[in-house]
Amino acid sequence: MSSTTRDSFHSRLGFVLASAGAAIGLGNIWGFPTQVANNGGGAFLLVYLVVTVLLALPALYAEVYIGNQMQTNPVAALKKACGERFGKIGESAGIIGLIGALMMLSFYTIVAGWMLAHSLSPVAQMLGSTESSTWLASSSTLRNIIFTPVFIVLTAAIVHQGVHAGIERWSSRLMPLLLVMLLGLIIYILQQEGAMKGVELYLIPDFSQITDANLIIAAMGQAFFSLAIGVGAMMVYGSYMKKDQDIGKLVLSIAALDTFIAFIAGLLIIPALFVALHHGQQVFENGKLIGQGQLIFQILPSLFSSFGFIGLLLTFALFTLLSIAALTSTISSTEVVVAYLVEAKSMSRKYATNGVSLLVLIASMLIIINFEVIFALVIQLLTTILQPLMSLFYFIVVGWIWHRGNKLTDLAQLQNNKKLQLFGFYLRYICPTLLIVVFIHLAF
Template identity: 75%
Template sequence: MTTASSRDSFHSRLGFVLAAAGAAIGLGNIWGFPTQAANNGGGAFLVVYLIVTFLLALPALYAEIYIGNQAQTNPVSALASACGKRFKSVGHSAGIIGIIGAMMMLSFYTIVAGWMLSHALSSLAELIGLLDLSQWLSTSSTMRNVVFTPIFIVLGAAIVHQGVHSGIERWSARLMPLLLVMLLGLIIYILQQDGAKEGLTLYLVPDFTQVTEPTLVISAMGQAFFSLAIGVGAMMAYGSYMPKGQSVGKLVLSITLLDTFIAFIAGLLIIPALFVAQHSGQEVFIDGHLIGEGQLIFNILPTLFSSMGSIGLLVSFAFFTLLSIAALTSTISSTEVPVAYLIEAKAMNRKRATWLISGIVFIASMLLIAFFEQLFGLVIQLLTTILQPLMSLFYFIVVGWLWKRGNQLTDIAQLNKHTSLKLLAFYLRFICPVLLIFVFINVAF
């Protein structure tokens, strides 16, 4: 077993925040959030999303990071320890389920990330006149998936096997600012195009009569959990690499604010871009719903960018490169979950653990590609609507009820005369489980 003192770790609070935000900021923000917003009332969805993020998703993120930070070990061992002797096996099993969830996420995430990379290269190929190659890169096919999925798996593994500080922290510090700069640059460009104002109005001016729509509320809640990467152990693993004594609450708030900000400004890019496409003659909505939904950005936006000439191809290259970076920062965090377990519980070295996990992910991804119609959507649905909410509920139960018989946060609050921590302990123990059970029942049934 690796001791806490000999474990690799983040070397700065900023490094941790950027890495954890990178784990949270991915395709869920830049791809999923704007699609959900456009389909669910625009501004009304945004209002509900912000409410549920801070009422439910932020406390769940706190619980996950707090468990990892206190235990200073991998998610499986952390949950086993937090559950105490009586429920140790339950905690261990929950940790293993989290690892399975991380592997499930990686199996489909690397496929979608491959699509982003191939579309970025397609724009580049068209720009330099390689039209046949560009057409192949932009057309969905099994062969394209087989080629690009492994590329992304290898990219993620190459960063993770370098370690927490040298790999994850260093690359997150490089990629996150680049992602933000590219996103802001694209927003400035798109907002100058004809039709963008209509999209901006839909997004920023809420229709409050839609705020209480059950489907809108449920969609916003599901998106908040997926967006913050809660429930698969990635945040718990990252939390364990921060020294004890750090203000977990402030760190969690920083991550949530950064993640929510990226989702918000992604909406400022994608939703106006849809209306720019509509203004140029493309059919984007049918009966108020987006054509193709998840596939929308691959169907509508490349056509929009192509219609802009050479500058549009550069914009397309920048846009899909941006999505590739977002996907990569999330991929490395999910990979770290099983890798940390193999290093600490199975005494495996980091390089071997990383490439073993990547090999398993490769096999799982190839299975999804081979049986795409039957498995792809099913795996995503199982992860986001069942496993992630259930794991988050378990974190609340651990922190509020099982850990030192439910007195962990309350004891610390009383010891330090911390009124706000007492309120947080009560909120995590009673309010969050009830809210989450309600969400889970509505999503599942």
Template identity: 75%
Template sequence: MTSTSARDSFHSRIGFVLAAAGAAIGLGNIWAFPTQAANNGGGAFLLVYLIVTFLLALPALYAEIYIGNQAQTNPVSALTQSCGQRFKKLGHSAGIIGIIGAMMMLSFYTIVAGWMLSHALASLTELLGLNELAQWLSTSSTLRNVIFTPIFIVLGAAIVHQGVHSGIERWSARLMPLLLLMLLGLIIYILQQEGAMTGVTLYLVPDFSQVMNPKLIISAMGQAFFSLAIGVGAMMAYGSYMPKGQSVGKLVISITLLDTFIAFIAGLLIIPALFVAQHNGQEVFVDGHLIGEGQLIFTILPTLFNSMGDIGLLVSFGFFALLSIAALTSTISSTEVPVAYLIEDKSMSRKRATWLISGVVFIASMLLVAFFEQLFGLIIQLLTTILQPLMSLFYFIVVGWLWRRGNQLTDIALLKKHLSLKLLGFYLRFISPVLLGIVFINVAF
């Protein structure tokens, strides 16, 4: 295995926060979150999402980054080491499951990312008068998926193979501020349109009668874990690229607040936009649920943008370019998980590991394209509502119970005078696993 001193790393705290936030901020925030919120009572979903994020997802993110930061190695080796001699096989297996989860995420993520890119190009081609090409780019088809999915796989690989500092950190520092500026600009524009305030009210005023709905709670939990990219090893890998001794708690809070803020304002963009479309005569909801659900931003919003004339095409390009950037920052983090494993545990070069993983992802995504109806929704559900929460539960057990036969966070030598960390250790050891267990039991029965 590569020595710690020879490992690539992030060169600054802000570089780490932007890269980790980029891993978290992606289609989960801007594509999935508003859809879930609109389908699950708007303000009620937002309230439960915020509660679940800070009670469960934030501690899980802390546990994942902490394990990586302490081990200073890839997620498979980190979990193997942290589980100790007695449970090292369990840790190794969990690390491999995390890699499988990252590959699952990449297999569907790159397909959806390709949709974003093709819709952005559709707006540009329509502005240029290439209407037939624009129509093809904006219409779902197997051929379009076969062309655009590999484009996104190659874009992600091109950044990852440059390394942690030169690739991931540098590009995250460029893309994340651009994403935020574009998102805020689009919100300002949409909120000035007629009908937008109805959407704002639905989004911000919760219906408390829905708050204890088990379906809403599990949807919010799955969304929180998916949004923060927890449970697939990406944050563990990124944590390992920060020098030991950094204030992990402050970094985790920064990432969570930035990610939650982006999810919140994405809802503030898309839910009002739906009501603007409804005000303009489009049918948006049937029996209280969105038409097309996950496809809504490709069906309802382009029609809304088209109704605005040429300025609408520019807004459409900005919106889908924004989603493409969000997808790219998340793609590179998931790709880094198996790549780091192959570099450090299998002694591969970064270039070879990156392109090998990208080839496997291409095959997996093409299988999803071929059997879209049967597999696509199933893979997303398995990942977000089962694998990611269960891996998070395992991280709690590792940090709280298995690490060096005790709770690493309550090690007296490490935590003298740090009462807040002792309380965090207690929370991760007892409270977090119980809360996560209660959610699962609620759903099962």
């Protein structure tokens, strides 16, 4: 596909909202509060913010910058950035990123299907169909086999429309809706008895846990997963923006919005846990949540059920919120592979989208059938190994390989930008060193 016919974002706001949508997902609204509850409350929050600033934000910049400068899909972008000498390595890394995107979609669409089913459960209850409501809120294999494809079709319907007409337009609608629903739920929960104890746990760090290596690694995995780094989503979105944009400001906007949503999601979920505790529910066991899935699928629905009809509305709002968050993330991961197929294999967007959707469907069905064995393994491989490794590769490309590591330095000198020069040094030396130290710790 030629550059003259390539689809693109039509505004900076559209790019920021779409990119924030890619970043803001279940990892923010479900995963982040769960990690906070299990890892020292405010201690995890503090470490997460530090890791985001020191590592995740520079990695996000590197990924968006490569895509924006190359104006093509991640595989071709990394191949071009690595030059003739290392082009094959760059191309291989890009393909690994595509595999990462497919891995993410394979488990993410399953979880998204859960959210969609649970959002319909209170609706069925309101309509008087108790049996349907119970089934929708169950964890049956049949339900998963039905709702996973439904979510894949929803994602495909938006991606099929293209970058501007589909991704940008729907992100601009869904992201404000997500924020309004989240704030509404927070306002309601914070008025309930017991909520302030949760706020205290969330905001006051236990400094004795801050140096815990497991906490730091968990925070790093959460930060990379939350910002959707390492699977090519941010690279392909960056490629859909014109090259004259201030990437630094755009990346800061994305990261700030993503972190803000994660932070306020904690203000919903953690206080809600303590409201449930106040109502006599068992929430913690040996200092840990009694189960990550139970937080969203048992504890909170059980709490809301005690509120009568209002509780049904709250349950609907919560799971609709989570469904929206999941949808904006699956859109971006699907677009990564679709962009490659359209540009490198000359497929039409329709056939590329359908092909990716079919591949994701097959992979997700395999996980559903072998859930206990594969599900957690895929998530762990993606978040603690593949995403950080890809981020390390981005640092190496921008800091060492691309124009012999002088791409950012040359730009900084051209613009007489001392801050960018300093950032180039940080990206070249400090970021890879920090990540390598983490990998050494994981290995030994």
